[in-house]
Amino acid sequence: MAGNSKRRGAMRTPGSKKGAVVGSGGQKSKGLQGKGPTPKAQDRPNHPAYRKANAAAKANAVRQQRRKAADAAPETVAGRNPVVECLRAGIPATALYVALGIDADDRVAEAVQLAASRGISVLEVQRGELDRITGGAMHQGLGLQVPPYEYAEPRDLLRAAKESGRPPLLVALDGVTDPRNLGAVVRSAAAFGAHGVVLPQRRSASMTAVAWRTSAGTAARLPIAVATNLTRQLREWAEAGLMVIGLDADGDVDVDGLDLATGPLVVVVGSEGRGLSRLVRETCDQTVSIPMASNVESLNASVAAGVVLAEVARRRRLDAR
Structure with a gap:
């Protein structure tokens, strides 16, 4: 039979065969097992896509660390008028810096008096040192150190609203990056009875010294929270029974037809340029516009928020009568 020849040279000497001797897949059954699907390019250490993704992740980590460090560092309000305005508004402060040898006018005298009456340290420093503290800003010999803002949790806002005995009214900002707009919205929210303001963690202004000053001190009385994901937070509030309305130039109704106003409500204010993001707009139960003259395109984000609030x-007020 073919393959069974016993002639010399037709058979390999036992034990001299090269390669595998047990089966055709290798030494053991392990050799018959597949290695699985090929990993994605960004998961293969020697692939350029892996190096690119790794570099991007490191850069993102550095940016987050720098942002955390910036958020944790105190800020300094510079300039005579801004410093006096902050002190008048009762903004929390830890130190008032006064440059040695400056010409003291009424604003300098008032700033020192207000700081001393509130127990804020008044420190005289060289002008060059004040330049360094204020980052080279036009300080006019005065600088006010403001501690980092302590944010609340989004759940704290809803809890406080429910405990108030009034229908919850919350304000959410979607991509508002100008701290002056943020401060103005906080001021309007406090003036018109809102229970708190929530900011997204990314692409948003934070409570800097500029925002503090613009809020006229109301940020000390109105809780402000940061949401990791604004869309998810809005959905959670919707599940808790709040209606979500978004300010939009092409709204479903105009502000005159805002029948949802008297119930539990979240008012979402979009960014200064693009307005509401797509996912946030889809989360809203209703979008609201503000009637304007035909020769005006849009309102500033903080002004629009003030009108709706x-x-x-x-x-x-009418409903409570």
Whole structure:
């Protein structure tokens, strides 16, 4: 039979065969097992995509560390008028810096008096040192150190609203990056009875010294929270029974038809340029526009928020009668 020849040279000497001797897949059954699917390019250490993804992850980590460090560092309000405004508004401060040898006018005298009456340290420093502290800003011989803002948790806002005995009214900012707009929205929210303001963790202004000053001190009385994911937070509040409305130039209704005003409500204010993001707009139960003259395209984000919040407050007053 073919393959069974016993002639010399037709058979390999036992034990001299090269390669595998047990089966055709290798020494053991392990050799018959597949290695699985090929890893993605970014998961293969020697692939350029892996190096690129790794570098991007490191850069992102550095940016987050720098942002955390910036958020944790105190800020300094510079300039005579801004410093006096902050002290008048009762903004928390830890130190008032006064440059040696400056010409003391009424604003300098008032700043020193207000700081001393509140127990804030008044420190005289060289002008060059004040330049360094204020980052080279036009300080006019005065600088006010403001501690980092202590944010609340989003759940704290809803809890406080429910405990108030009034229908919850919360304000959410979607991509508002100008701290002056943030401060102005906080001021309007406090003026018209909102229970708190929530900011997204990314692409948003934070409570800097500029925002503090613009809020006229109301940020010390109104809780401000940061949401890791604004869309998810809005959905959680919707599940808790709050209606979500977004300010939009092409809204479903105009502010005159805002019948949801008297119930539990979240008012979402979009960014200065692009307005509401797509996911946030899809999360809203209703979008609201503000009627304007035809030759005006849009309102500043903080002004639009003030108009809508004023209408909400008006309707709630009427409903309470």
